[in-house]
Amino acid sequence: MLDWIAFDADDTLWKNEETYLQGRAEFLEILQGYGLEASDIHKFDSFEVENIQYFGYGVMSFVLSMIEIAIQLTGEHIHPWDIQRIIQLGKRMLTAEVEVFPGVREVLGTLAAEYPLMLVTKGDLLHQERKFQDSGLREYFRALEVVSDKTPAVYRAILDRYGVLPERFLMIGNSLRSDVLPVLELGGWGLHLADHPTWSHEDDTLKEGVYQRYLEAAGIGDVLGVLENRGLLGDDRVD
Secondary structure, eight states: OOSEEEEOOBTTTBOOHHHHHHHHHHHHHHHHTTTOOGGGGTTHHHHHHHHHHHHOSSHHHHHHHHHHHHHHHTTTOOOHHHHHHHHHHHHHHHTOOOOBOTTHHHHHHHHHTTSOEEEEEESOHHHHHHHHHHHTOGGGOSEEEEESOOOHHHHHHHHHHHTOOGGGEEEEESOIIIIIHHHHHHTOEEEEETTSOOOGGGOOOOOTTTOTTEEEESSGGGHHHHHHHTTOSSTTOOO
């Protein structure tokens, strides 16, 4: 029934969102030195989202957005030293240790024995490639796709490149907006990891009863059971 299974990376296979939360906390600490409070930077998320069209996703976009809004909120009085602190914060985020979620290797090992696996992730190319290498998960994957965004058109291009029909493709990830809904729209399979952390920008709604190929698991450790129940894994797999 499936020809390929694809996974998202950040907050699906390894922890990511908590790094950004720590970055925001340090950013607030810097701005508090100028008499600003949390309420003064409540618009940072929307500001960062607006900058996606210019800088894309990832740490570099996050850092540039912090620098830009810091200049604005301080009336252009932010000290060069504090701009340097923001830059150093970005460098620490880019080189942070990759912490794989428990159970990931077992899931990937089982699925890789039956299907070719693909990693589809968005963000900074060099950063995502480094995390992929440092994760120790490369051996399970046949393909890596780092994209600027995850839209139906982007997924369609990937499927065409690998000669895969949508109905024979499964995407697994923590974001409904990026990992699941675009693939369902194409007629593919989407498995949502509902209890994994997600950036608020990635929140979206699912129309109940509309998608025949929608699957849901609480976490990565429940993936195999969900696929077995739908006849997508094991000796009883429907081809």
